[in-house]
Amino acid sequence: MATYVLVHGGGHGGWCYQPVARLLRAAGHEVYTPTLTGLGERAHLVGPHVDLDLHIHDVVAMLHHENLRDVILVGHSYGGMVITGVADRAADRIGRLVYLDAANPVNGQSLLDVAGPIIAATRPMGKIVDGVELVLIPFPEAGAFYGVTDPDDIAWMADRLTPHPWRCFEQPLALTNEDALWAIPQYHIVCTSTLATRDPELTAKARAAGRLWDIDTGHDLMITEPRAVTDALIDVATS
Template sequence: MATYVLVHGGGHGGWCYQPVARLLRAAGHEVHAPTLTGVGERSHLASPTVDLELHIQDVVAVLHYEDLRDVILVGHSYGGMVITGVADRAADRVGRLVYLDAANPVNGQSLLDVAGPIIEATRPHGQVVDGVELVLLPAPGAGAFYGVTDPADLAWMDDRLTGHPWRCFEQPLTLTNEEALWAIPQYHIVCTSTLATRDAELMETAHAAGRLWEIDTGHDLMITEPRAVADALHEVAAV
């Protein structure tokens, strides 16, 4: 049995992993899908203090208080920023890192550095609410921005997507334990549509090591192709 901690991306919450989590649990695995502060069911906690570092602390706390070890730590999209920071802070608790169509940052980079044009494009459509600049604001059919096309999935997302504090996207990632961090095996599950935009050397290295899976679907692949994602995560656990 493996232990998975699934970290969501911007504007989402742990809810987005429900289809994948059901499949992993049915196979006997332990699954945690925490929601980061200020989004999802924790959107009422949005404040000017919510940033990348706080989100890293959110997940480090889950590992500590649930006493989780040898975790398969998965991050989707912005969640790639978070899991990299978590593995830096709690390397002794992380057995594998999985980047699920995610940002692949290095020390000193923000999400703006990693995916600038896409992220910058969201800012003009945001708004300040109670002193917090929020982007990725929900709207009918907003799931289409994440590559979701099924009407039922879009309706499900309409009820759950929330705005995301902009500060999270512009704060640089600070790494202090890089030797231990980069010793953790890394795996990549990517969408065909985003593969060409990724670091070619990183992808080639992952492919050569048998640590790259490609799924031909939209960016929210945990919603659009949960079976394919769960199968890939099963394979990661079996390595």
């Protein structure tokens, strides 16, 4: 049995992993799907204090309080920023890192640095609420922005997506334990369509090591292709 911690991306919450979590649990694995502060069912906690560091702390604290070790830590999209920071701060609790169509940052980079044009394009459509700059403002068809095409899935997402504090996207990642962090095996599950935009050296190295899966679907692949994602995650556990 493996233990998975599935970290969501911008504007989402732990809810987005429901299909994958059900499949992993049915296969006998332990699964945690934390929601980061200010998002999802924790949207009421949004405020000027919510940033990348706080989201990293959210997950580090969960690992500690649940006493989890040898975890397969998965991050989707913006969640790649979060899991990299978590592994830096709690390397002794992480067995494998999985980047799920996610940002692959290095020390000193923000999400804006890693995915500049896409992230910057969200800012003009944002708004200020109680002094907090929010982006990824939900709208009824927002699921399509994440590559989701099924009308039922889009409707399901529309009821759950929440705005995301811009501060999280512009704050640089600060790493202090890089030797331990980069010693953790890394795996990549990506959308076929994003391969061309990724670091060719990184993807070539991952593919040669048998640590790269590409799935021909939209960015929210845990929603559009939960079985394929689950199968890849189970492969990670047995590799």
